Amino acid sequence: MKIIKGVDRGRTEWTARKLVEFVEDGTVNFNIDIQRGYVWKDNDKKSALIRSLILDRHVPPLYFNKVEEIYEGEDGKQRTLTIIKFLKDEFELSGLDEFTVINDDEETEEIDINGYKFSDLPECFQNAIKEYSFTICYTDNADQEEQADTFYNLNNGQALNAATMNRVKAKSKERIISLGKHKLFADALSQTALDGHVNEDMVAKAHAILNDEEVSTDAKWIRPYMRRADITSDDEFLLNEVFDRIYNIHSMIEDKKIAKRIYARTHMISSVPIVAESLNDGYSDKQMMEWFVNFFCGKKSPTTSKVYNDAAGRGTGKNSAVRKRVEEIKKDYDKYFGSVKALAS
Structure with a gap:
């Protein structure tokens, strides 16, 4: 032997x-x-x-x-x-x-x-x-x-942040790194966050929220997810389109408070599924910008939805909180664009 x-x-x-x-x-x-x-x-x-x-x-x-x-x-x-x-x-x-x-x-x-x-x-x-x-x-x-x-x-065992540990063993490391270079993250994150590869951590969370019903944004969940997640070329194309749209929407929003909320990590990741849906539904960046402004215009809380706001507080990364935020966004999106269609007809 x-x-x-x-x-x-x-x-x-x-x-x-x-x-x-x-x-x-x-x-x-x-x-x-x-x-x-x-x-x-x-x-x-x-x-x-x-x-x-x-x-x-x-x-x-x-x-x-x-x-x-x-x-x-x-x-x-x-x-x-x-x-x-x-x-x-x-x-x-x-x-x-x-x-x-x-x-x-x-x-x-x-x-x-x-x-x-x-x-x-x-x-x-x-x-x-x-x-x-x-x-x-x-x-x-x-x-x-x-x-x-x-x-x-x-x-191993030293003070590496979770994002760095995630990327080292990621199955689709090359695509995660490529997506992490999107201009959205350079615009939304501090240099310290970029140095710590938080952008790539967010790429993995964006992929997970689109593909896994049990999604959690807690480090203990996302780390093994990155090790097994297979990000395909189709996934990469869709995520680039989603990131393009979020970047474009942010640049169009004049209210600085709302624009800042769009770039908050919890809100950005929570919005990924509906941004992907809006691309399939054929809505424009301008139409989606107007919806974002309508939803994220809370006076003392981020959004107009109490359920969403509660789910964006304590236990933000838990699966139940993630799903509640996604559901509330979907509910408001359907209501908003249903009203838009009714007015148009």
């Missing part, structure tokens, strides 16, 4: 200077599908990494998949980008204890570098950072599934 193992693994050493050069010339690429955006916001955390480089302390290896001569980053993006940002003077150090150094008189003294950018540091500190040696672990030509498996194993 012989175990069929994965791709070949290798190991090397790069200085921080070399790592940065490789990122700048494209030899190292962290923009692969499974990666998060830059999510390190805590300045003390970033400073602690720089401190480790200065003192030549252990820092975990960086992991890559080597495809021809390009190293695709599987783990280490946050550390790498933090170093690049510091070398470019994009943040100041904070939260650090004083450093003990030997001065030119061969005497020890304490130096406080809090508030310093890279260019403010003494030359020996700058050199220590640039010449720090990282351990580089890499695989040769791992496929997408093996890359996702590596990323998942390296990050």
Whole structure:
């Protein structure tokens, strides 16, 4: 008996200077599908990494998949980008204890570098950072599934958000990522949300609300759904049309309060089935905009439906709440357009 193992693994050493050069010339690429955006916001955390480089302390290896001569980053993006940002003077150090150094008189003294950018540091500190040696672990030509498996194993149990964990094991990952690049999400979500792949989480929820009667938007439900959901080319086409229409409707609404409600995540996902139905029914963007304004014009609550508003409160992600919101939207849609047809005749 012989175990069929994965791709070949290798190991090397790069200085921080070399790592940065490789990122700048494209030899190292962290923009692969499974990666998060830059999510390190805590300045003390970033400073602690720089401190480790200065003192030549252990820092975990960086992991890559080597495809021809390009190293695709599987783990280490946050550390790498933090170093690049510091070398470019994009943040100041904070939260650090004083450093003990030997001065030119061969005497020890304490130096406080809090508030310093890279260019403010003494030359020996700058050199220590640039010449720090990282351990580089890499695989040769791992496929997408093996890359996702590596990323998942390296990050399992750490503070990855649910959206990132969802996408790593998603069955239709490529279509989810493609749909997540729709202009709707760039317009509706903050950069922090996009960096955390909330857009792709919403794509999965939009697909689920169209295709699964047991749909829930809670993370514990959507995660296994993404692992099994098969998003077909027809599904992708329909979702793009739905996202186009929501984007167009939002751009037409003059009332800022109502426009903001349309982009709220709960309301946007709840509206997906009726937007899909309106496409099939042949209503225009303008007609649907008028319906949205009519339904989402509540004074103290999002909509004119008390049942919907209650279902958009506590327990928002539960299946029962999702179905109530969808049913209330459908009921109002039928009533509204029934009235429109009656007036037209």
